[in-house]
Amino acid sequence: MDNSFQEEVLGKSYDSKLMARLLKYAKPYWVALTICILLLIVISVIDLAQPYIIKIAIDDYINVYEKPIYVFEEAPEELNYFVFQDKYYVKANDYQKSYSYDDIVQLVEYNNRDYLVNTDIPQQVTDYQFIRRADALFLQIADEELVPLQLLSSNEVKEFRRQDVASLFKLSLLYLVIIILAFLLNYIQVYILNHTSNKIIYNIRQQLFSHLQNMSLSFFDKNPVGRLVTRVTNDTETLLEMYTSVLVNLFKDLFLLLGIIIIMLRMNIRLAAISFVVIPIILISATIFRIKIRDAYRDVRVKLAKINSSLNENFTGMKTIHIFNREEQQFKSFDSNNQELLAANKREIFIYSIFRPSMEILRSLGIAIIIWYGGGQLLRQNIEFGVLFAFISYIKRFFQPINDLTEKYNILQSAMASSERIFALLDKKPLIEEPINPVKAREFKGEIEFKGVWFAYNKEDWVLRDISFKINPGESVAIVGATGAGKSSIINLISRLYDIQRGEILIDGINIKNYSLAELRKNIGVVLQDVFMFTGTVRDNIVLNKKQLSDDDIIEISKYVNAHTFIEKLPEGYNQPIMERGANLSTGQRQLLAFARALVYNPSVLILDEATSNIDTETEALIQDAIAKIIRGRTTIAIAHRLSTTQNCNKIIVLHKGKIREVGSHQELLQREGIYFNLYQLQYKESFNNTQQHKHKMSSL
Numbered sequence: 001m002d003n004s005f006q007e008e009v010l011g012k013s014y015d016s017k018l019m020a021r022l023l024k025y026a027k028p029y030w031v032a033l034t035i036c037i038l039l040l041i042v043i044s045v046i047d048l049a050q051p052y053i054i055k056i057a058i059d060d061y062i063n064v065y066e067k068p069i070y071v072f073e074e075a076p077e078e079l080n081y082f083v084f085q086d087k088y089y090v091k092a093n094d095y096q097k098s099y100s101y102d103d104i105v106q107l108v109e110y111n112n113r114d115y116l117v118n119t120d121i122p123q124q125v126t127d128y129q130f131i132r133r134a135d136a137l138f139l140q141i142a143d144e145e146l147v148p149l150q151l152l153s154s155n156e157v158k159e160f161r162r163q164d165v166a167s168l169f170k171l172s173l174l175y176l177v178i179i180i181l182a183f184l185l186n187y188i189q190v191y192i193l194n195h196t197s198n199k200i201i202y203n204i205r206q207q208l209f210s211h212l213q214n215m216s217l218s219f220f221d222k223n224p225v226g227r228l229v230t231r232v233t234n235d236t237e238t239l240l241e242m243y244t245s246v247l248v249n250l251f252k253d254l255f256l257l258l259g260i261i262i263i264m265l266r267m268n269i270r271l272a273a274i275s276f277v278v279i280p281i282i283l284i285s286a287t288i289f290r291i292k293i294r295d296a297y298r299d300v301r302v303k304l305a306k307i308n309s310s311l312n313e314n315f316t317g318m319k320t321i322h323i324f325n326r327e328e329q330q331f332k333s334f335d336s337n338n339q340e341l342l343a344a345n346k347r348e349i350f351i352y353s354i355f356r357p358s359m360e361i362l363r364s365l366g367i368a369i370i371i372w373y374g375g376g377q378l379l380r381q382n383i384e385f386g387v388l389f390a391f392i393s394y395i396k397r398f399f400q401p402i403n404d405l406t407e408k409y410n411i412l413q414s415a416m417a418s419s420e421r422i423f424a425l426l427d428k429k430p431l432i433e434e435p436i437n438p439v440k441a442r443e444f445k446g447e448i449e450f451k452g453v454w455f456a457y458n459k460e461d462w463v464l465r466d467i468s469f470k471i472n473p474g475e476s477v478a479i480v481g482a483t484g485a486g487k488s489s490i491i492n493l494i495s496r497l498y499d500i501q502r503g504e505i506l507i508d509g510i511n512i513k514n515y516s517l518a519e520l521r522k523n524i525g526v527v528l529q530d531v532f533m534f535t536g537t538v539r540d541n542i543v544l545n546k547k548q549l550s551d552d553d554i555i556e557i558s559k560y561v562n563a564h565t566f567i568e569k570l571p572e573g574y575n576q577p578i579m580e581r582g583a584n585l586s587t588g589q590r591q592l593l594a595f596a597r598a599l600v601y602n603p604s605v606l607i608l609d610e611a612t613s614n615i616d617t618e619t620e621a622l623i624q625d626a627i628a629k630i631i632r633g634r635t636t637i638a639i640a641h642r643l644s645t646t647q648n649c650n651k652i653i654v655l656h657k658g659k660i661r662e663v664g665s666h667q668e669l670l671q672r673e674g675i676y677f678n679l680y681q682l683q684y685k686e687s688f689n690n691t692q693q694h695k696h697k698m699s700s701l
Contacts, residue, residue, distance in 0.1 A: 018416055018419045018423065019416075026200055026247065035192060036196070037251050040251050043189065044252055044255035044259060048256070054175075056386065057386070058389060060093055061171070066106055073087065076099055084160050103118060104118070105118050110137065115150060117150070197244045197247075201239060205236045208232055208236070208422060208425065209232055212232070212425070216431040217492065217498060231422055235419075241411050241415070242411055242415030245408060249408075250408060253405050263394065271377065275391060286402065286405075293410060294410075297410060302344075303337070303341040310337050311334075314334065363398075366399075370388070432498075440519070445604065446471075446507075447508050447509065448507055449471070450490075452467075452468055453466070453503035455467075464490070467486075467503070467659070467660060469660060473604075474635060475635055475650045477637050477652070481655035481679075482656065522603070525598035525605070526607045527597075527609065531582070533578050539554060541582075542558065542574075542593060544597060549600060555574075560599065560629060561595035561630065562623075563595065566589055595623075595630060599630060603634070604635065605634065606631060606635070607638075608638040640652075646666055651665065652666060662676055
């Protein structure tokens, strides 16, 4: 099965156990998150207050025509009044029934002129008209008598409505203040939330990377590097989106929805009930969209994973692609994957292109219902214009949290899938465990002993079978054998990169499992055939984590292993930047740097994995000279692919199919004419035949 499908399968949209674990990472920052929630509550209140302020401005201070105004001869001290022509006027909104008024008037408009009329036009009455007789204007309500109208001059209108103008100014100022306050609070809330969320993800990423560093090599054998990189980068970024967009902002959407419902019900229950007719349709649409977009989103992620896998394969194997002229085939393969991703994206866009306009249609439908019903109520004077305006504003705002919640569902679903994969990694325990009470040994003597060692990478598919040998301090030993004999496995086991299934490995008479990993590996220097170089400078790649090493020490070590000559020829010397994997250095130069790196800790045990393979003759001479220097006084184990390097070793161990077949010196093994003799003959057949012929001629003489 394609790994990309396994990678991107989405699990539950919400898992309480996973969420509980995610919230544990947020727990240390509960103060900051609580502040964000409180700020969101205040911001939600401000958002809800804006239409209501406009409603008050319209109904109480702009649209004041044809509303009763109570007139007092003496100032009603406890009521909000204004003075006009030596009388005291109180609007209906400020009037209390416990007070007795002297008269009642209304402000009416006719032909763009303002009039006062000494009567109360009931709100339910719509059958009234203006009648002009001679130079006077009258108002007739139904069949009642004519009521004279008092024309107000421009100055009188200004005087009469001075309080309205002042109140509108105050409301405008209040509206401006809360907008500015909302901006500032939003800025503070977004900053705190993003800062906190990034700190949480920083901690998760640190823990994940640290955990992966402690995993044994067998774990990395079974898990592709690209997948692990995705866990540390993409999956943690998905969690960041969940913390920033869902965890806290979810409260804002819920506050807004609840607040809008409460305000609309308090303003007018009937109009609110009519407005909520579209809610069931919204919920059904959102549910269908959620199901459809889940499948589409999953398909996009699967296809994107295939694209990433294809890119990784192509870029990594670009040399092979060029050599075998496979550009066209690889392009066709990539184009096929790219077409699949395009089709998946089109499907996702198609679903969004239906859902978004559907929500707009439903919102417009809700507004239309409000205008139809609310407009009728307005004409019958059952509601005021400001209420109708506020309802339209709130119904528009009602849909935004619903859209946001739909988006948050997708984010939450991705976060659950990412967290499941991350926690699956964090729950894996390292196979190589540190000892509870490690043995302290600052420096090894260098005695190495294998006792009945059995080892397999996979269950009982044995790579090493009952291996037993002993290496004395300061002794040099070569391990030879055909490919797959188990030579490199011995290196891995001595450094405890893998643990054996049976037997014991002892260093200085102590089982290596009783040493701390840091102590063990600090005393063992390893030079691999394929030298890995980190991005950085030459100096960084020599000292690695021993930063306290001085420049003089680095130069001395480099001279000792014959690396200083080529380093000082580099444009920036020891500060020369090294490209990824040391691409700007030759194989031989990387080997010499590896020797310098191995000597930084002055290890008691040195392991060499054929350092002279694929090296030119000149560089090989430098490396051989460096090897001769660095093995002095150290226990040395050399994995030999070229048998020329075995001749100066004290002892040679011959492996064949995971077992030790021969042990002895170079000359002893040649005389036995066994496995080592055959290997030697295969590598040096021509020179070996010449030697044999020479011996034959000499004996015939």
